[in-house]
Amino acid sequence: MQITSIGHAGFHIQTAAGSIVCDPWVNPAYFASWIPFPDNTELDWKDIGDCDYLYVSHLHRDHFDEKNLLENVNKDATVLLPDYPVPDLKRELERLGFTKFVETDDSKKHRVSGPKGDLDVMIIALRAPADGPIGDSGLIVDDGETVCFNMNDARPIDLDVIREEFGRVDVHLLQYSGAIWYPMVYDIPRKSKANFAMQKRQRGMDRARSYIEQVGATWVVPSAGPPMFLDDDLYVLNDFNTGSDADKASIFPDQADFLEQMRVHGTDDGVKHRGLMMVSGSKADFRADELLEISHPYPPEQVFGEGKKAYLDSMKAKFAPIIAAEKATWADADGEPLLPQLKALFEPIMAASDLISDGIGYPVGLMVGDETFVLDFPKRIVRMKEDGDGKYRYGFRIAPELVRTVLRDNEPDWVNTIFLSTRFTTWRIGGYNEYLYTFFKCLTDERIAYADGWFNEAHDDSASIELDGWNIQRRCPHLKADLSKFGVVEGEKLTCNLHGWQWDLSSGRCLTSKGHELRSERARA
Incomplete structure (x- = not known):
């Protein structure tokens, strides 16, 4: 099996039975905020596709890079489709011209049979509302000789099935770096923000190391790492590898950082687990758990460590016109009144799910330019701030365009x-x-109906475990992770490293969000 990194979470997997292209992202995403790191625009995308x-x-x-999929990926390719309850992914791929699908069961x-031979594949589909845009997944491929698990940034709760x-x-190809807007966009003191970011950064790498231990693969390739933030307004979000406090407070460690974490914490012992650096264009040939050969398009150290700042500066100049062109496609800041449009979008969704609206439980402010709209979830309406008491407990400030x-x-x-995009504050x-x-x-009838049903579904929390002197329910109240694998106890506080949620063990109270109480008590001696 030959595995080629094509950037970020993207890989080209070549087997005797055929080639698989995974998550081929190249064009700027999220309002041109995210760009693949290292740069992958020089790859031959027609050949890859x-x-x-x-x-x-x-x-x-x-x-899901719509432009790249449309322009460069062969429409005769057979799509290996995750088993999602809402078929938005299949619809989007059909819209782009794909017609052949293997609809897997979670x-x-x-056994996938093609003209070149057979492959064994399995897709672990995650279906909770918090998993991606209503779904995330990981792919296992077995060509009869080598088994590869492309976990990208999925967070499976049960890996025994593999x-x-x-x-x-x-x-094992897995995500380890930040992929969220927290805490950078929060309007909080700088020191608090830096402390929260350092905690978030470390939790992400701790979670990835937990997955390494559970999967037990010989070779571990850090992937789905940090993007490049190359717009002037966002450039500070990068970790420049300068050793400064600002870098430590970035939630975006890179591949070199994580490989060092593996060495420090013993998840790269040179025998059982071995970390492998790959950059866009790196090719690695495997026979079972043996690495036969690896080649890189350039020495990886050119884009990491002391050379990273200069590399990002050069990328900033390269992508400036591309970002400018993307901004030119945004809507004008001025236009028709927003209130009727926001009411038409949000009010039917509010009315469709009492559980979610009641779970939010309070008005939410949306500041757009000089206007403040209030999503009044208790009343299921959208109104202007001045048409009520003016109070809200959660606020967003977003540019009108x-x-x-x-x-x-x-x-x-x-x-x-x-x-x-991180182009907002909250x-x-x-x-x-x-x-x-x-x-x-x-924000569709189908999605909100599914999410409402998911939250309404009863989950079994009767099983218990003993963890560091506490008897607690085995399944996390958030997304049902196995706390015997992801739970970490410090004093009277439990952290589930799957998503970083925390509980006070003495009371069972969730410290991260309201609700989601944990059943817990001290273990008897």
Whole structure:
């Protein structure tokens, strides 16, 4: 099996039975905020796209690159499709011209037969509202000799099925870096923001190391790492590898940082687990768990360590006209009144899910230019701030051109457009509200109905475990991760490293969001 990095979470997997292209992202995403690091525009995308199979893990724009898929990927390729409850991914691929699909069943091995031979594949599909834009997934490929698990930035809660179906994993491709807007966009003191960012940075790498230990692959390739932030307004978000406090407070460590973490914490012991650096264009040949050969298009150290700042500066100049062209496609800041448009978009979604609206539970402010709109979830209406008491507990400040663009384009998901762009600011009173961000990614009848049903579904939390002197329920109240694998106890505080949520063990109270209580008590001696 030959695995070629094509940038970020993208890989070209060549087997005797055919080639698979995974998550081929090259064009700037999220309002031109994210650009693949290292640069992958010099790759031969026509050649890469002449593939037998296509796998797009989910609809996040750094995985689903509409322009690249449309222009460069062979429409005769067979799509390996995750088993999602809402078929938005299939619809989008059909719209681009793809017609051949293998519709997999979640976490079940499939034999895929083509003119060049057979492959065994399995797709682990994650279906919680917090997983990507209503779904995220990971792909396992077995060509009869080598087993590769492309986890990208999925967060599976049960990996035992891989061992049961494949016996082992030889190569593990996984995300380890930040992929969120928190805490950079929050209107909080600089020192607090830096402390939160350092915690977020470390939790992401801790979670990735936990996955390495659970999967047990011989070779680990850090992927789906940090993007480049090359716009003037966002450039400070990069980790420049200068060793400064600003770098430590970036939630975006790069591949070199994570490989060092593996060495420091023993998840790269040179025998059982071995970290492998790959950049855009790197090719690695494997036979089972043996690395036969690896080649790079340039020495990787050119873009990491002391050379990273100069590299990012050169990329900033290269992409300036591309970013400018993208901005020219945004809607004008001025136009028709926004209130009727926001009411038409949000009020039917509010009315469609009492559970989510009640879960949000308070008015939310949306500052757009000089106007402040209030999403009054208790009353299920959108109004101007001055038409009520003016109070709200969660606020967003977003440029009018961004709001008008998503309205113009009928975007069903503000998380996958505005929020991941980091081109906004926010503040809140109290904890994170998962229901609120679920609402913003479910702006269609189909999506909100699914999310409402998911939250209504009863989950079994009767099983218990003992962890560092505490008896607690085995499954995390957030997204049902196995706390025997992801739970970390410090004093009377439990952290689930899957998403970084925390609980006070003495009371069971969730410290991250309201609700989501944990069953816990001290273990008896």
